Amino acid sequence: MQEKVKGKAGVNSSRERILNEAVRLFARKGFGSTGLRELAASAEVNLAMINYFFGSKKTLLKEILDHFFSGYLAVARIDLAGPDDLERKVERFVRGAAIYFAENRDSLLVTITELPRDDPEILSYKANWGRQLMDIIDQEICVPARKCDPDFPPARVVGPMLTSMLASRFLFFPVISKIETRTGEMDIAEYASHISGILLARIKQADRDC
């Protein structure tokens, strides 16, 4: 099943097709290696139409970042909310995020691999999304954990770290897939439980100091 990036209201199918092909090509070849002519051919539109809907390749990238981060933040807001205890919430969030990453694999790869780039226009954009992510993680995970253990890592460590941990399966996919042909594939629920198991061990350690 191919991943779909939903555009803004009033989309028509050409616009969506351009966006979907952009995500697919950027993930496989990289943002910089994908030409607009190639994208037009792949989306079965002409170059003028990409220009009409998006203006530039950067606008496409911003829309992909928007799509990925807004979905990821929604998962964080929903799964980390409510009266459950911290461990239960973290388990639910890690599982929800792992499923979201798997379903939006191409958008994840584009987002992660474009994160360290220097372009000033894209940079402040990413910083804004990143800050929102860290704020939720601070409020819902780090502040409660630090009540018991002042040495618990701050959100500017936990946010990027947790995101990268979860993304590692997809980043290292070429390597992992060669290994898993021998050992059998790991499903996403098992993967999520290994990742949350690691973070939960640290949270439980903080709990014991209470």
Place this chain on the structure above:
Amino acid sequence: MQEKVKGKAGVNSSRERILNEAVRLFARKGFGSTGLRELAASAEVNLAMINYFFGSKKTLLKEILDHFFSGYLAVARIDLAGPDDLERKVERFVRGAAIYFAENRDSLLVTITELPRDDPEILSYKANWGRQLMDIIDQEICVPARKCDPDFPPARVVGPMLTSMLASRFLFFPVISKIETRTGEMDIAEYASHISGILLARIKQADRDC
């Protein structure tokens, strides 16, 4: 201080300059967005010289991957070896790897952001390095931990995860640097101790099952 990538024996300074500029440009702009003409201008050589030493942009990328992975594997081999207990070894390795990543930030970013790309020639190259990394981590961390706790995650989770966790600070740098101007910068030793603290909590949990 600018990061230096050492080439093979018999290097001359033009060759090294091309390699160093390639790492710097690929990390900032991405592999695909960096043109050979731009690289030639930046390294103060002519295009024919890049061709003479490397043949293609892909050869440059392979040399950067070689440089990064061979150094990272050397850190793993040295820091995870010896008669110390597992917790002490992991602490030493995470600290050593964090320092290595910080000193080779540009090579790290090129390696991580090129990891998921589909190019078949580069793919088997990355898979070969990745497998060596997972073998060391399996032997030195996962096999001992699994003696006490059969649910301890396998190397194909721990290897990519630990690498990505450590890389997260550099991947999210644009975001983190905007936050740290308010809160003060975290040094690499403190960062490493947060990361190893999380993995060690999971290892200690396995130990308690012994």
